[in-house]
Amino acid sequence: MSTLERISSHKIINIGYRDAPPYSYKTRDGQVVGYVIELCKNVTESLKKNLHINHLEVNYIPVPISMRITMLKHNAIDMDCSVNTDTVKRRSVVSFSRHYLLVQTRFGTPTGTNIHTFLDLAGRTISVTKGTADLISANTLNRVQNLNLFVLTQPTMKDAFITMTQHKSFATATNEVSLKELIESSEHPEDYQMSDLTLGTPQNLGIMLRYDDQEFKKIVDASLAERFKRHDFKSFYDQWFNSVLPDKNVNLHLPLTAEMYKYIAQNT
DSSP states (O other): OOHHHHHHHHOEEEEEEOSBTTTBEEOTTSOEEOHHHHHHHHHHHHHHHHHTOSOOEEEEEEOOGGGHHHHHHTTSOSEEOSOOBOOTTGGGTEEEOSOOEEEEEEEEEETTOOOOSGGGGTTOEEEEETTSHHHHHHHHHHHHHTOOOEEEEESSHHHHHHHHHTTSSSEEEEEHHHHHHHHHHSSOGGGEEEEEEEEEEEEEEOOEEETTOHHHHHHHHHHHHHHHTSTTHHHHHHHHHSSBOTTSSOBOOOOOOHHHHHHHHHOO
């Protein structure tokens, strides 16, 4: 049974998410919110129209980052609405929507601990989230440049960040948006900094979907394209990247640039 057939039959859609502000997170009153969550809400409205469903029940399911592909393959979730990097290797087992953001991986360190070149990492320990493109980039860098890095994997981005704050690692490698949120949400943001140096290639982020489910992907992509081209998209974007986040005293101060809007609006 295809994803659309299952949704049409059961009148239920299961959406995976995890604690990864501003992409997705749960507020103290139990609401699941975030930039990608809101995009997925638009998708559910499109599904209702396309499938002629008056009421579609939406279940938000917490998904460990290491389990997202397995849960998609076993129909535990219908799409993963959090931070997901579209890679060639992953496309052999899952699909991705059109991209909703482009980010770089950067290093977080205690303030004053500068990383100017990769040689500054030689012989050091870095903490990285298990199952991420950040980890792949770190392992590739270590192998190619023979840096003798010890790459310490952690189950979540927050755990990887805390490992650095507790001086169990020299640096943490995380996508720049999540890294900035982790720094700004820490007890003493002034104690930490984000590197200018980037790791790996820019990451194309998309909603993770079940492999080769083209009819479902077509609806998802059309919904995203419509949302990106609406006149209020800038204010929508600023709500998550350039305003105080709901239920958090954090403003990432990442306004929508002309380059980023062009990427989001035109990238397919």
